[in-house]
Amino acid sequence: MTSVKQFGRSARAENHQTLTEQIHTIVNDKRLKGAIAGVSIRSAITGEILFDHHGDTRLTPASNMKLLTAAAALQTLGSDYKFQTEVLADHRHGEIIKGNLYLKGKGDPTLLPEDFDSLAEQLKLQGITQVNGDLIGDESWYDSEYLSEDMIWSDEDEYYGAQVSALTASPNQDYDAGTLMIKVSPNSGEGSLSGVKVIPETDTISIINNAKTVNENEDAEIKINRKHGTNTIVVSGTISKNSNPEKAWVAVWNPASYALNLFGQSLKKHGIELKGEEKLGKTPDQAIRLAEKKSMPLSDLLLPFMKLSNNGHAEVLVKEMGKVMKEEGSFQAGLEVIRSVLQEEGLNPDDMCLRDGSGISQISLIQTNQLSFLLYRIQDKPWFDFYLNSLPIAGMPERMVGGTLRNRLSNTDAEGVIYAKTGSLIGVTSLSGYVRSEHPLIFSIILNQFIDEDEMEKIEDQLAIVLANYNGETNAKAD
Structure with missing residues (x-):
């Protein structure tokens, strides 16, 4: 069997073949027997479809769904958008909080233990030494549906299946919230x-x-x-x-309690005594704000989100879009926002099945032609450079550059040329993005209903190498 590196060399030798002929050979590989392959290739300059293989067939996208979520978030929230976390109190009398102290989460998925220390330090610098009441964690910014509806129960303890709460915490700078x-x-x-x-x-x-x-x-x-x-x-x-x-x-089960406990530890560390208990509840409207923490801007959050394919970030952004645009922090409201953005860009969301923001659903369905069209349309957006730079880059070894493509396509003509989002579920793999070459292309590849994932990734890589070697010639628009 031809290796990826061998294929990279042979692609240059076979440049007399057109794009259509080369891709046609790959998508008819015997390894795809019994599977479904959707492939859509466009000119990045004109948007013209150069190759279409089942491009209008609905397929499960896996984490290629994040391409839609990221675009919608940048369009609606903006690249400078920041999440907030607030500390509020019922009453303050000198160094004493009379009543309860509230930790109100507003969706920030990047809160680290040191951020809770920073909030406690802000209180300490104000001279606060004691809380007479309880420490209340408030996660009411979002609704209480913590998991998207197609999450299977066996994934609930996995880092990629963490509960989505408006009040949460991450252990390190991968920002796997919850x-x-x-x-x-x-x-x-x-x-x-x-x-x-x-x-x-x-x-x-x-x-x-x-x-x-x-x-x-x-x-x-x-x-x-x-x-x-x-x-x-x-x-x-x-x-x-x-x-x-x-x-x-x-x-964890119940990330709001987890975050609240970390803040309670920070209060103790900074010499602020809590007389009451830690519990979850809601902040009263008349509470006074004492401290706050703002997250990094969305443009920076995109890097761990897209490079590392962070499911939690995707679902938080869905709920945040719902909260900001529809005053409802729910999956349903956020998905409605995504559908609206897609429609504004000329896509047909009624011809898709969108069930979550991360792509962990096995039920979501999109077409490669629509996905490639979205990638074409957003190139003139003011936020596009942030979007493009958030995509994994083939063969680049640095974790926050190559991301999920850092160990793929090294020493081929696709290295450093393919900027694309990966996706993987059982029986699903996907790769969609941009070819940054002399003849720039946009592509979407979604493979479903196969047995051997390793072989499917090899097919994706072969297609990526062909695209990286594209010389501007084609003889047909469809297979």
Whole structure:
């Protein structure tokens, strides 16, 4: 079988073939037997369709759905948009908060433990030393539907399936909101329990540690799972005594309580005494604001969102669009905003099935011709450069440059030329974006109903190499 690198060399040798002929050969590969391939290729300059293979067939897009979400968010919220988190109080008398202190979340998916420290420090600098009432976490900015309707229950403890709350926290600068990190380390004694550390530390979860350290010659595997509907995390399996620590990101149950607990720890660290309890509730309208934290602008958030294909960011943006544009922080309202943006750009959302903002749904359906048309239309938007630069770049090893394409298409003519969003579900893979070459192209590739994902990615890569070598010639618009 021809390797991707071999294909990259042969593509240059076969430049006498037209774009249509080369792609036709690939989409009729025997590896696609029984699968469905949708391929749409356009001129980035004129928008003309240069190749169309089942381009009007509805297919499950996986994370290519994020291309729609990102475009709609930039169009409606703007590239400078920032999320806010506020600290408010019932009454303040000198250094004492009389009544409750409120932590009000407004959707920021980038809050880190140090941000809660910063909020506590703002209170400390105002001379506040005591809260007589309770510490209330307010997540009412969004509705209480924490997961998109097609999320399967077995994914709820995975980092990519975290609950969407207006008040949440992330363990590090990947900004996987609503998750924490579990670090498992070997101990020196064989058969002893392994060391388990939670990052960041929080009182909202409990750990059941059944993991044991074994001899370095034994097979070892660590398993980390959160019990459904709880914040009990079970660590099991074995780890070799000479191995490096293993890390896993786990989605928490009820991220608002998790964020609130981190803020409570920050208050204590800064010498602010809480007399009452930590609980969830709603901030009264008459509460006075004492501190706030603004997120990075949307233009910067796009990098971890799109480069790393962050599902949580997508769903937060859906709810935020609903809140800002329709005064309703819900999936339904946000998806209506996306549909409106698509319609304004000349697409037909009634011919699609849009179920979430991230593409984790197996039910969502779009056509490659419509997706490629959207990518063509937005090129003249004032925010387009932010959008383009957020896309993974083929073969670029830096994590926040190459993103999910950093380990693909290296040492081929597609390296550094293909800017595209990847997508993957069971039986689904997708790759859509731009060819930044002398003859710029726009493309959308969605493959469904296959068995071997590795082989499908090879087919995508072969198509990408052909596009990177496009010399401006074509002999037909459709297959």
